[in-house]
Amino acid sequence: MSFLFSSHSSKTFKLKNIPEGSHQYELLKHAEATLGSENLRQAVMLPEGEDLNEWIAVNTVDFFNQINMLYGTITEFCTEASCPVMSAGPRYEYHWADGTNIKKPIKCSATKYIDYLMTWVQDQLDDETLFPSKIGVPFPKNFMSVAKTILKHLFRVYGHIYHQHFDSVMQLQEEAHLNTSFKHFIFFDQEFNLIDRCELAPLQELIEKFGSKDR
Numbered sequence: 001m002s003f004l005f006s007s008h009s010s011k012t013f014k015l016k017n018i019p020e021g022s023h024q025y026e027l028l029k030h031a032e033a034t035l036g037s038e039n040l041r042q043a044v045m046l047p048e049g050e051d052l053n054e055w056i057a058v059n060t061v062d063f064f065n066q067i068n069m070l071y072g073t074i075t076e077f078c079t080e081a082s083c084p085v086m087s088a089g090p091r092y093e094y095h096w097a098d099g100t101n102i103k104k105p106i107k108c109s110a111t112k113y114i115d116y117l118m119t120w121v122q123d124q125l126d127d128e129t130l131f132p133s134k135i136g137v138p139f140p141k142n143f144m145s146v147a148k149t150i151l152k153h154l155f156r157v158y159g160h161i162y163h164q165h166f167d168s169v170m171q172l173q174e175e176a177h178l179n180t181s182f183k184h185f186i187f188f189d190q191e192f193n194l195i196d197r198c199e200l201a202p203l204q205e206l207i208e209k210f211g212s213k214d215r
Contacts, residue, residue, distance in 0.1 A: 044188040052192075053139040056147050057131050059188055064121055064150070066181045067157050070174070071114060074161065077168040083110035088159030088202035110160055117153050124150060148194050151185075155195055158182050159202040183210045
């Protein structure tokens with residue numbers, strides 16, 4: 001099933017819901033409450049007594065939903081014609097492979113790449129053996145590796161939006177929303193060392209700027 005119904009539509013994505021009343025839902029509410037404190041460094045820290053895998057799972061779902069909404073606002077500007085390749089500036093181009101359906105990386109438009117990416121992430125998040133939602137069900141041994149791969153790919157969507165569509169973001173007056181979301185994402189990554197530094201290179205200047213402002 002295609003993740004985005006149309007490259008010209010907005011807000012046609014499927015958000016991942018965390019069941020209300022579950023422990024993960026309580027963790028998400030905790031995360032949202034601490035985000036409101038405006039101290040993002042503190043907000044991303046593992047709450048006392050909580051399981052690291054569960055904290056990373058809840059936040060990965062949250063980042064997936066955030067990026068869905070952010071990309072959903074600019075889909076009409078991200079077309080086969082405007083973005084024939086998936087890139088984050090002139091030096092970074094991404095080819096898609098998921099190791100299962102598409103084993104050899106393929107060059108494709110940004111809109112197609114992000115469609116493949118979001119569909120793949122949704123499948124991982126919906127897999128109860130990878131992202132268990134029931135209390136007492138253990139996380140698999142490869143959970144951290146899967147979460148890191150998801151976050152690495154979600155970063156590329158931020159990279160594409162900043163490099164190719166920031167003018168559109170400003171026209172829509174969404175830059176504060178985008179900056180806050182990305183800052184939260186990066187602080188979370190830095191707290192738990194989830195994405196290789198070389199992968200962050202397309203937005204390194206912005207990351208350093210956010211870090212210096214926070215000091």
